[in-house]
Amino acid sequence: MKMFEFPSAGDRRYQQVAQDLIRCILAGEFAPGSRLPPERELAVRYEVSRATLREAMLALELMRHVEIRVGSGIFVLPQIGRNVSMSALDVPELEGPWEVLHARRVIEGEAAALAAERGTDAQIAAIGRALEIMAASINDVPRFDHADTEFHMLIAKASGNGIFETYVGHLWRMRESPMWDRWYSRTRSAANRRKSAAEHGLIQRAIHRRLPAAARTAMEAHLDTLAERFFDLRIEE
Known part of the structure; x- marks a missing residue:
């Protein structure tokens, strides 16, 4: 499976994009009730990846500037509902889903390889029981x-x-962050849980068979799937 291309964190470019979109909203370029331009257009406008743009949209939604309606687009909300606990342009500095998944890919991929190499029989059996549940x-x-x-x-x-x-x-505790929750809740389904269980099965079997490289690859592929799920979520028709 091809490695998913994670955007560079840099100085959290999504914050800069969110701030400029807030300026546009406050200036009346995007009126309350109107739909923002399609993601592809905004990505070209700001010269960022669609992944970075999606993190900006998640931040704007948390601040109640916009509402993401899956399948319909992103709509500007009335001013009365916006978050007034911070200044209009004070975009919260949060770890976006992409940063978390990228870090997990690096660390958990290596952890899986080491588990296949070093894990005791009792530890590997416990991993198998968690998979069964x-x-x-x-x-x-x-x-x-x-x-x-x-x-x-x-x-x-x-x-x-x-x-x-x-x-x-x-x-894993970072999965409790507001931005993660906004994204992850939109991708949850029984079908995706079945796919996830199957992917975990590949990881478990590689560890059980003491195959470090295969365990690393299976873990990385699982996290790539989560990343792709975020990117593939259809915001517009």
Whole structure:
């Protein structure tokens, strides 16, 4: 599977894009109730990737400047509903989904390879049990999510590197951030949970068979799928 191209974090370009769009909204270029130009046009206008543009849109939605309507577009909201707890141009500095997924790809890919190489039989068996719970909990979202978290944390522990274990735990807590939640909630479905369980199965089998390179590749492919899911979400018709 081809590695997904993650945008450079830089100085969080999405904040600059969001600030300029807020200026345009306040200046009346985009009136309340109107739909913003298509993503492709805005990406060309600001010379950024569509991924960066989507993070800007998530930030604007959190500030109640716009509403993202999947399948219809992005619409400017009335001024009365906007976030007044910060200045009009004070875009929050948050870790976007892309940064989190990129970091997870690097760290968890290596953790999976080390787990295949160093993990004890008991640790690998525990990873398998977490996978079984995921597969049996497709329609029980809280139980599925708990098993998903446990699966990844067990792999980090089996890597034998305490720093990896700490970092993976921190990255998973970042899934509780507002920007992550705004994106992730729009991609949740039973079908995607089934696909996720299958991808976790590939990771588990590679670790169980003591194949470090295959374990790394399977973990990276799983995280690439999550990234692509964010990019492939159809905002407009």
